[in-house]
Amino acid sequence: MSIGILTSGGDCPGLNAVIRGAVIKGDRIHQVSFLGIRDGWRGLVEDDIVPLPRHDVRGISRAGGTILGTSRTNPFEHGGIERVREVMAARGMTGLIAIGGEGTLTAARRLADGGIPVVGVPKTIDNDLSATDYTFGFDTAVSIATESIDRLRTTAESHHRCMVVEVMGRHVGWIALHAGIAAGAHAILIPEVEVSIEQICGWVENARDRRRAPVIVVAEGFVPSGEEHLHAPRGLDAFGRPRLGGIGERLAPQIEAITGIETRAATLGHLQRGGVPSAYDRVLATRFGTAAVDAVVEKRWGTMVSLIGTDIELVDLHSATTVLKTVPLERWDEAAILFG
Amino acid sequence: MSIGILTSGGDCPGLNAVIRGAVIKGDRIHQVSFLGIRDGWRGLVEDDIVPLPRHDVRGISRAGGTILGTSRTNPFEHGGIERVREVMAARGMTGLIAIGGEGTLTAARRLADGGIPVVGVPKTIDNDLSATDYTFGFDTAVSIATESIDRLRTTAESHHRCMVVEVMGRHVGWIALHAGIAAGAHAILIPEVEVSIEQICGWVENARDRRRAPVIVVAEGFVPSGEEHLHAPRGLDAFGRPRLGGIGERLAPQIEAITGIETRAATLGHLQRGGVPSAYDRVLATRFGTAAVDAVVEKRWGTMVSLIGTDIELVDLHSATTVLKTVPLERWDEAAILFG
Amino acid sequence: MSIGILTSGGDCPGLNAVIRGAVIKGDRIHQVSFLGIRDGWRGLVEDDIVPLPRHDVRGISRAGGTILGTSRTNPFEHGGIERVREVMAARGMTGLIAIGGEGTLTAARRLADGGIPVVGVPKTIDNDLSATDYTFGFDTAVSIATESIDRLRTTAESHHRCMVVEVMGRHVGWIALHAGIAAGAHAILIPEVEVSIEQICGWVENARDRRRAPVIVVAEGFVPSGEEHLHAPRGLDAFGRPRLGGIGERLAPQIEAITGIETRAATLGHLQRGGVPSAYDRVLATRFGTAAVDAVVEKRWGTMVSLIGTDIELVDLHSATTVLKTVPLERWDEAAILFG
Amino acid sequence: MSIGILTSGGDCPGLNAVIRGAVIKGDRIHQVSFLGIRDGWRGLVEDDIVPLPRHDVRGISRAGGTILGTSRTNPFEHGGIERVREVMAARGMTGLIAIGGEGTLTAARRLADGGIPVVGVPKTIDNDLSATDYTFGFDTAVSIATESIDRLRTTAESHHRCMVVEVMGRHVGWIALHAGIAAGAHAILIPEVEVSIEQICGWVENARDRRRAPVIVVAEGFVPSGEEHLHAPRGLDAFGRPRLGGIGERLAPQIEAITGIETRAATLGHLQRGGVPSAYDRVLATRFGTAAVDAVVEKRWGTMVSLIGTDIELVDLHSATTVLKTVPLERWDEAAILFG
Known part of the structure; x- marks a missing residue:
């Protein structure tokens, strides 16, 4: 069994810890191997894919950015579901982990709706994704x-x-x-x-x-x-x-x-x-990575890992991509007391 | 109206941000003034208490330690409820905010049970307090x-x-x-x-x-x-x-x-x-401080501020001090996958 | 004996360590007291001057900026030598420590040439002052x-x-x-x-x-x-x-x-x-401060403290303010080997 | 032409920047290649040596420790000059850069005295080497x-x-x-x-x-x-x-x-x-590395790179290894003014 993994959209501290967590748990617990997709959806639709053995993720959770590279390519402008299915089949990829923000997760949802076996990991430096309390970065x-x-x-x-x-x-x-x-x-x-x-x-x-x-x-x-x-x-x-x-x-x-x-x-x-991710982000990203590979193995397609309180849970990708999580007025009011 | 505030037990990054949040919100919103109790319960039972005007909490949320000082004095070994009531009355203190860990909060609970108007703020660098997802430090x-x-x-x-x-x-x-x-x-x-x-x-x-x-x-x-x-x-x-x-x-x-x-x-x-508290701890501590003064004004005696998910809530001091929050085995198992 | 001290020009990490070093050594070794001149030359020509007891410099070497404030006022546009002499006399100031960059030190040199008892401390975040190997900041x-x-x-x-x-x-x-x-x-x-x-x-x-x-x-x-x-x-x-x-x-x-x-x-x-000065800058600034008060006590007017190798020496203010210390071509060539 | 390079003794932030500086300048300016000797003198006497192409030193100046490994092996207890000469000849090594502290540099001096073409780079986290104002770490x-x-x-x-x-x-x-x-x-x-x-x-x-x-x-x-x-x-x-x-x-x-x-x-x-070396140490270490490869190319055997003021100079290894650089009493006196 081979799982593809990609990082898409703006970079964010913690991406490498997600990759490391998924690859190591996949290797040790589930005996699955990983394929690294370069530069997000671009690498998938262009078949720019390399093996990602456990050795290559050694020590990377401390590094900023993403070892896989990233881009803002939208797969639906480059062949869409058909192209994704074709490349995944050619590579023997039985599942896909897509790490990204609102745009990436929306694409992942549409792919999942179209039958592509994909699981999402939320990434947003801005904290604007609903359905998760926080994300790394x-x-x-x-x-x-x-x-x-x-x-x-x-x-x-x-x-x-x-x-x-x-x-x-x-x-x-x-x-x-x-x-x-x-x-x-x-x-x-x-x-x-x-x-x-x-x-x-x-x-x-x-x-x-x-x-x-x-x-x-x-x-x-x-x-x-x-x-x-x-x-x-x-x-x-x-x-x-x-x-x-x-x-x-x-x-x-x-x-x-x-x-x-x-x-x-x-x-x-x-x-x-x-730069170097904070300890908080490394922990959360590592937990997201190990939970994502579990979701793949359990074929929970169309879901996304999420932090609820102190627990990692799986939520539907639809719930994550429909509402922007804005700052509630009461949170601003609470802060505004200290202004001036 | 005058509120006493004390920090007790081992020091912890974020204590000053709690103090600042409480004092500023008290001053601006509730028109209450604060009395700073020196070195935790020691200052209360020994009546070592100073006015704590807003000016004195300026810029302190970035500073480690506690401007009030701390100690491990147990009020029940120094006069207990009677002595506390006596000093509070002499000082015109109509409420008390006690910031501390398991020992401090247990003392606060016993005082509250005895009729002392007290609200708790959980402090534990070890994260061992139940009834709150996390605390500052x-x-x-x-x-x-x-x-x-x-x-x-x-x-x-x-x-x-x-x-x-x-x-x-x-x-x-x-x-x-x-x-x-x-x-x-x-x-x-x-x-x-x-x-x-x-x-x-x-x-x-x-x-x-x-x-x-x-x-x-x-x-x-x-x-x-x-x-x-x-x-x-x-x-x-x-x-x-x-x-x-x-x-x-x-x-x-x-x-x-x-x-x-x-x-x-x-x-x-x-x-x-x-040393300097992390941004995470400063935010959480500030929110705890402003919530604590609200609880005092609302006379929610015997409660403690608490983080549940992303919200600050009030919980009973009893619930906070009876069970030690240990690491669940599944959390350790989750991490152990990456060992070796 | 009373010494005035001022910081002038752009702020720079280490200014407070100079002030602290000078005040403590003055207090302990030379039994001189200090007057803090607010906002550089502005405070001197406008007689905005406060006592600066040792207690007020406690712990400040870790703090960025300058507790005295700073400005870009040029004393020669506000009364010049006469006004400076007048204020110093009125305040009983028998010497002056001026901490600043090229402009400040040029003014100090002109004042010294005109008979004002002044000693300089070089400050330049850009490292552009000749006559010193490095300065703090x-x-x-x-x-x-x-x-x-x-x-x-x-x-x-x-x-x-x-x-x-x-x-x-x-x-x-x-x-x-x-x-x-x-x-x-x-x-x-x-x-x-x-x-x-x-x-x-x-x-x-x-x-x-x-x-x-x-x-x-x-x-x-x-x-x-x-x-x-x-x-x-x-x-x-x-x-x-x-x-x-x-x-x-x-x-x-x-x-x-x-x-x-x-x-x-x-x-x-x-x-x-x-922000917080580096350890290197705190050490250098502290040494500059203690050397500057020595220079004042020894009436070495018109000089500037300077780092030569690992030693603090006094150099003439003239030598410090006539040539901009630029990067020698060979230093750039040495670095350029690693380009591309 | 092939140059061997080794790091010996306790590790120290900046070792990697020395290696990188030497290798890149060697490659670009002098067209010499490098051989990485593993774990200090151990790798030399045991012939544990690998090619060290430029690609392998990419980005390493930000990393603590040493990519070559280190040990406390003394070459004179493992074959001495004869063994060193033998391995260097077998590897076609025409020069050697030894990065280390007092022990390492003493060994280097004895090797140089015996005709081994070696240049030293001083490393001491303690700053105890005479003949250089400071070293990295x-x-x-x-x-x-x-x-x-x-x-x-x-x-x-x-x-x-x-x-x-x-x-x-x-x-x-x-x-x-x-x-x-x-x-x-x-x-x-x-x-x-x-x-x-x-x-x-x-x-x-x-x-x-x-x-x-x-x-x-x-x-x-x-x-x-x-x-x-x-x-x-x-x-x-x-x-x-x-x-x-x-x-x-x-x-x-x-x-x-x-x-x-x-x-x-x-x-x-x-x-x-x-951990991550300070900017100061990275600059000094890089300058030491580029100067060391120059010294090798110029066959300045038996010398050591050294910081004098702001210049990098070559000094005799004898001068560097005979006297421990202690803190002069006047430097302690200068500091002691601020005690208590």
Whole structure:
């Protein structure tokens, strides 16, 4: 029996621990071997596949990124179910583990609906997948963002500045919420909650009045209420293409203009998704990996591994891919008590 | 209205974030002020109490330890309910937040049973409290242990040695389990599971045969099966008092003698409980702090804040203090697949 | 006897360790007291000065930034020598320790030339001051940049991308050189060395051909040869003011266009100057602080503390402020062997 | 032309960066190939040698330990010069790079004196080699020790304890000196300086009187004056062999007995020598590696690469191996000002 495994979409700390967990448990308990599919769905539809013996996963759970490579290829634009079935048959692949986010899991669900034997592993640095309490990658991202804000704060305090820190989160504000609470931010701005520039400046002034250097954490997808037009292009890049300024860089001059407090923006960007995974993420990813190979062996096609409380459970891929898990207003309210 | 707050028992990363969360929410939302009780129950029975204005909790969630100090004083040995009631009345304290582990919460429960208006916040670096999925401190401890094992492994590999790393956990093996999984240990030894020295050596030889430097993670409370007598004193300390060697230092020479592999022990000790809390612990501790002051205002005496899934809930102090939360065998089995 | 102390210019990890070292040695050995001047020269010319007892410097060497605050005020635009003499006399200040970079030390030198009793402590995160082998802050900046590149590399490798990482260094490339060597960059671009976009792309393709994800480290002051016009404004900011794109963001699309390799830019920015100082910087800064107070007591006006090999020596402020310490071509050549 | 390379003695962060620097520069500039000698001198006298192509050193400068393995084998006990010459001839090895500490470099010197074409690279985590300002590994060790002391301090403060932290340094106190300064220790105890237990307790009480938790940093080779007998065995280990208690564990109960302050000991041990090297060590090690291959190509047999100020120079192996570089008294005096 041979199982294919792929990682798809943006990279995320913990992917390698999932791979390692699945391969070792498959080798030891179920006597199954693994085939490594390179660069996500691309490798599957292009038949770019290599054996993945246990030896090759040695020690990888400490490494960031994914040893299999990743891409954003959509299998349904490259032959779809028929092509996937063909390659799997040619390779003698009797099951497939697809590790990825909303897009990947939606593709996996459609493949499963079409009869492809596939099991999903949820991956989202943004924590935006419903049907699982958390996924790996999120804890590392929050840790890096928190450490970065701790660092930026000392400069802000020395110079009596306001600092606006932009973290990941196009559609949901989980990273901003957790990093903002952990770092003691004076405001946390997320896509889910409407806040005006005036209200932001109120928190900034409040912090300043208590002799603090105001620190604002903003998710990249936040838009101040009444200023949706700010999404319009800001200037041109080196090739004359219109560019969108990040929300952090757009907010900083507005805050400075209104409050008179010197304000700087910092954008953490890719730093949040790379490097050594946190212990939390390694444990969760390892558990996901071993549970996924069990699901394959038990032919639980169309399911996804999931963290519920402290347990790993199998849930239907449909339940995981239909609703975006946004920050509930009460969680933001709970945090907002500490603002300003 | 004035609320007393104390931290008791061993220190733990996140204590300050609980204090900060409670004080700020109390100040802003409930208009209550706080009294800081110094060194746990000692400060309460000795009336060593200071005002704790909001200004004093500024920026403390990033700091390890506790700004209030701590001790292992048991209030029932120093006047008990009568003395506590007397001091609280003299100070105008209408409620009490007690942050601590099993001992502290048991005292809090007895006080509550006796009519003292007290709310508990669970603190255990060992993760051994039932009635809450996790508490703050555990994640930081696991992170530090994991990083340390990552470091120790490179030396073991360069010298072709076996490394035995002793982590905290006198009664339960949660830190060993999580750090061992995260660091890819070749064996995880915990108090809950019987393992013989022969079995340990089997894993060590297995790893060696695959050209790995064997890494064993052992909780301090582990005893090899059939060797309970090893708890007998080992030598004398500088003052002639009998001393107990740690389990790591006891195992290392045995493994070396049986397997012939050079073996060293490292004991992480207090490193695991100090320093900057992880982002995870700061978030959880902050949420516990704000929830605790709500519970006080709502007069939910005799309850404890608790993490259930991703929610903060109130549970009865009785439920929290009667059963030790040990590692279930299936969790260890799940990890043991990766051993050797 | 009372000594004034100020920190001026951009903040830098280690400033607090200088202050602590000077204050404690002054208190214990020389029986001198300190006055803390707030926000650099601003506090001196505006007489914003507070007592700085030993108690206030407790434990601060671990903290980033400066407890005294800082600014970019130039004393010669606010009363100059006369005003400085006046405030010092009024405060009974018999000596002054000025901690800062090229601008600060030039001002200190002019004040010393005019008879003001001042001693300098060199501070430059960029390592651009001659007359000292290193200063504090540089090691922390290099450490953070190196860790960040380590993180970014895993994402680049997973996605088969080229990553351009922009680090500090407007006029000199020391941070880029050291972080680039430490992180194993495939090219290091610094203001001191002319390199064309074609040569950069050659290194990128070379790395790609060996199946590596190319990593380019660029100092913010680098300009590709033949493309000086790129310094022209790029687009407008949120207030319609012209903005300069960073060199990293300008290089990335050019590399992608020429090589066909997907390329992303990351700008580390203020992250490099904040937060907990490295052990190296704390030791050096502490030694600078204790040496500076000795110099004041010995009335060595117009000198600056300096690291020569492993010794702390006093050098003339003139020697420190006339030549920018650039990266010698042979140091870059030595590193360039490892490019591509 | 083929060059042998080996790492010998205790492992040390930066060894891999030396190897990588030498191999890449050899390949690119000098067109020489490398042979990797396994486990130090053992691999040489036992002819356990493998090709070391450039591909094998990819990305290793970030990894702790040594990819070549190490041992404490002395070549003069296994055939000496004749055997070394024989194996080198059989392998076509025209030069040798030996990376190691005092023992390794002494062996290298004797081999060079006997006509073996060898160049040395100094490695000492303890910083005890004369003829070089610093070597790689020391900075990482100091960094880890400093971070650890930062962590331990918070526990000490919360519990109002004294903490004794034992760091590496059997013969010299450099790690203790630097980590002690960086972490703000209240006493630094090193083998080079006589200090009595009474004096130590004086510093401890001093710190306590100023409401600090006393932190003592002690090098493992320190002996309190008048108590040399303390080196006598302390108890028995698990096999009945006499064991020496560490100095930290011996001091703690004495300090507690004399001062009445609860005192704990922590021994950092192997943690200090493993794991990811600091940026400083990676840069220095890379420079050493590239300079060593140059020295081989220029047939500078019997020399060693060395850091003088900021330059890499070649020095005679004799000069490097005759004098132990101890901490000068004035450096300890400089630090002692901040004690207590």
